[in-house]
Amino acid sequence: MLSHEDNETLVRVGPGTTMGGLMRNYWLPIFASADLEKNAQPQTVKILDETMIIFRDSEGSVGLVDPVCPHRGAPMIYGRNEDCGLRCVYHGWKFNTKGDVVDMPAEPVRSRLKEKVKIKSYPCVERNGVVWTYMGPEDANNRPPLPNFEWNMVPDENVVITFRVQECNWLQALEGEIDSAHAAILHGRIDGGGSVNQWVQARDLRPRFECIRQDFGMSIAARRELDDKTLYWRVNQFVMPFYSMVPPQANEFYELSGHAWVPIDDETTLCLMFSYRPNEPLHPKSRPVFTEGFHGRETGHHSNPGHDDQGPEVPYGRYISKYRRETGYMFDYDSQKTKWFSGLPGLWVQDAACQSGVARVYDRTKENLCTSDTGIAMTRRMLLEVAGAYAETGKLPDRYADPDLYKVRALSLKLPVETPWADSGNVLMRADLGEPLGYEL
Known part of the structure; x- marks a missing residue:
């Protein structure tokens, strides 16, 4: 769990706050x-x-x-x-x-x-x-230079970027994406259909975690057993101050994805989602599915039809979603009984409902963290250390102004049991513009 005081330090972002002051040093x-x-x-x-x-x-x-x-x-x-x-x-x-x-x-x-x-x-x-x-x-x-995030530098045909507003603080939203344990459960189906049930991580719902602190933030590796000789590693990345990155799935529609969780205020977050391929255009079907949805359901991206434009006088009014607490996220109990494990209409909606559905700022003293929350616990600890140093001395993270620090990729690796993921992934985590993934999905 997180103490009330520590939670306040991390989620309060207005002028004069520790975290707000820290984030103002970044583009x-x-x-x-x-x-x-x-x-x-x-x-x-x-x-x-x-x-x-x-x-x-x-x-x-x-x-x-x-x-x-x-x-x-x-x-x-x-x-x-x-x-x-x-x-x-x-x-x-x-x-x-x-x-x-x-x-x-x-x-x-x-x-x-x-x-x-x-x-x-x-x-x-x-x-x-x-x-x-x-x-x-x-x-x-x-001022530091713009960060050289790969998703913001590849050709237009290689990337899709969408925006939406989420009704919770930035940290609750971020933690949902660096948590690798929930994906095959929350996003699964009970009828055996669809691509989600074919995800490799669905073969082992009890991953073990290894986390490594990095100059850019935190690498959170989830280990799953494929067979006696092979392990499947999914390495999500947390990149300071509020970015998350997830690796591709093993199918023809593969892409690297992630979010910028930009704090609107203490209780609301602007969610910029990116999906891209580093060295080739996206699959021709991906862009229309991301931007328009799929058979009335949302993907990881917010669709254009899903917005509920509130007008220019409302902060980020054009990015407000019809899938929100006020509408119950369009939960469908009948579909939960027959088809979708969650009954919620799409990937990002499922995440947002779990992250935001109870409270905009959840009382983290009520949590009961477990082994699958290792990455979340270590990321919180790192953020508190960085925030504490900034509050006490004004010190910013080393290399925070180095634009190439942000050239980072998430990883999806199948390795022999005896091969450490960090050794194999060290080079592959670096995003060299125009270079392929460097491994087979």
Whole structure:
């Protein structure tokens, strides 16, 4: 279990908190580039418990600014996005993407007020369809470079990236994906059909775990027995500060996958999911299944039809799902009796219901952890050590600013019993752009 005090340290992310302060030193992926059109209405976002407005100006630059005009407090969500800036509708003050005032139509022409007033803003950059922001120290010279995550650098045809909102804190969501023990159970079927029941890990529901602390975070290896001579290893990765990565399945639709679990606030998470192949396009059927669902069910990705757009005034309103606590995650008891072990309509919905269905911030003092929770326990311990060092001295993890630290892959290996997975996997865990997996599925 986790003490109340330690849980508070890890899940509270607003301004002035330990974890929120730590995360502000990293670049944060916050929006899909395709969902921001030039001169379109701004959208409300919330990151680390700070509400902001995001927009794309007429030249294509992305701005992330305060939702309140610094003149008289009018809402900038109604601002006119025009002529390379966002203009407040109250008195016409206009701001560029850097937060500078570029026009004050009600002020004298020679007024120097423009030089003294700014709207709060954070820098944004885009890479391969994702908008990133940096909310740390204002000194641009001290910003780390963008992390070189493979999923954000492969060609468009190799990757699918989707966004959704989940109703729990970031750590509850993250822990669901680094937990390798639940997959074949929660996602299984009772009628014997479908590909899930063919997963290799379904052959052994009692995995043993080995965890290794890494410069990037934690490697969590689950060992399963295939036969007397062969072990099957699935190595999930936790990458600081909030990323998880899972290995491919052994089928023609294989891909590496994972999430960025970006804290919206203490109780809500922006879930960016990625699935990609490092050296070739995705299977032709994968993209439409990921983005549109499959026979009315969700995959690991949130489908476009599954969104319940709440409008631009609601933080991440366009990424809110119809599969949420309010709708009971569309649980179907009849399907639970006849077909699906969980009765929940798809992979990510099954995970989210278990992670979020009881409480947005679960009381972890009530937990009873067991051997299959080894990776979760060790990841929590590592996070508390990192958070403690940051709180006491301002120390950040070694190499956190090295963009190549994030070149990491999850692993799926079949090895002889006597072969240590770490020896075989050490090289294979490194993501060299354009290189194949390096092993057979």
